[in-house]
Amino acid sequence: MAGVNGDGAADAAERNGRDPPAPSEASVALDGVGKTYPGDGDGGSVRALDDVSFSVADGEFVCLVGPSGCGKTTLFRIAAGLTEATDGRVLLDGTEVTGPTTDMGVVFQEYHLFPWLTVAENVGFGLERSDRSPAEREARVDEMLDLVGLTEFRDAYPKSLSGGMKQRVAIARSLAVDPDLLLMDEPFGAVDAQTREMLQRELLDVWESTGKTILFVTHDVAEAVTLADRIVVMAADPGRVREIVDVDIERPRDRGDAAFAERVGRVRELIGAGP
Numbered sequence: 001m002a003g004v005n006g007d008g009a010a011d012a013a014e015r016n017g018r019d020p021p022a023p024s025e026a027s028v029a030l031d032g033v034g035k036t037y038p039g040d041g042d043g044g045s046v047r048a049l050d051d052v053s054f055s056v057a058d059g060e061f062v063c064l065v066g067p068s069g070c071g072k073t074t075l076f077r078i079a080a081g082l083t084e085a086t087d088g089r090v091l092l093d094g095t096e097v098t099g100p101t102t103d104m105g106v107v108f109q110e111y112h113l114f115p116w117l118t119v120a121e122n123v124g125f126g127l128e129r130s131d132r133s134p135a136e137r138e139a140r141v142d143e144m145l146d147l148v149g150l151t152e153f154r155d156a157y158p159k160s161l162s163g164g165m166k167q168r169v170a171i172a173r174s175l176a177v178d179p180d181l182l183l184m185d186e187p188f189g190a191v192d193a194q195t196r197e198m199l200q201r202e203l204l205d206v207w208e209s210t211g212k213t214i215l216f217v218t219h220d221v222a223e224a225v226t227l228a229d230r231i232v233v234m235a236a237d238p239g240r241v242r243e244i245v246d247v248d249i250e251r252p253r254d255r256g257d258a259a260f261a262e263r264v265g266r267v268r269e270l271i272g273a274g275p
């Protein structure tokens with residue numbers, strides 16, 4: 001797995017005031033991941049991913065972008081333990097991922113909230129199976145609601161919330177069990193542009209205050225440049241890593257800044273470069 005923990009991870013750790021991680025300390029590492037979907041009987045199997053290797057260091061924020069069909073969703077599902085890789089492996093804190101685990105919080109574009117549960121009950125759902133006492137669970141739910149600014153909606157039902165608020169509930173729920181890693185697949189894809197920018201700022205606040213490791217899939221290049229320490233740019237046919245772009249711009253980032261525009265241009269160029 002040599003080289004999968006490139007200099008970008010070390011730079012990110014330095015910016016976060018930590019010592020650069022050794023590769024074995026990477027929070028999540030994809031090591032030669034490949035995926036072939038079998039054909040439908042008439043042959044024509046699909047090589048969705050080929051030899052994908054990169055890692056996300058402890059506390060690092062990495063975005064994954066690429067053209068449609070390059071295997072982002074497949075890679076996300078493999079990292080989350082929801083789909084089996086054909087080749088290679090995923091390591092979480094050095095342990096191979098063989099299925100879904102509470103060590104990872106997973107947030108999808110669709111909020112997947114339980115409509116019959118209140119906001120507080122949705123946030124506390126994953127804690128039901130933990131060994132915390134009821135009082136500890138309630139304190140944790142309150143802490144998470146405070147973190148995402150939804151304290152006054154604790155007794156509301158999802159149907160009365162806006163899309164942005166629903167996604168905040170989903171984020172609070174995924175963080176409640178205190179996972180090492182947050183995996184997010186187009187989490188802000190279903191909200192309007194203004195809400196999206198607000199959620200991006202809020203997510204950065206949450207990331208900075210919790211120190212979580214985040215792997216975030218997006219179609220939106222400006223979103224990736226706003227959020228990430230590094231951007232993994234994928235290519236299609238077969239899905240593979242084209243290049244990893246360092247976003248060494250201080251936060252909060254200004255979209256009008258020349259350095260911001262330069263990174264956006266660079267990533268767009270890589271995405272549009274064809275097979």
Ligand SMILES: Nc1ncnc2c1ncn2[C@@H]1O[C@H](COP(=O)(O)OP(=O)(O)OP(=O)(O)O)[C@@H](O)[C@H]1O
Pocket residue numbers: 037038046047048066067068069070071072073074075239
């Ligand atoms: N269950 C499946 N069976 C067969 N082929 C699949 C399956 N899921 C995905 N594929 C194929 O694998 C490739 C990668 O798909 P995937 O959805 O992972 O890409 P993506 O980058 O997330 O796409 P998009 O950005 O359009 O959502 C595509 O060619 C797709 O048709």
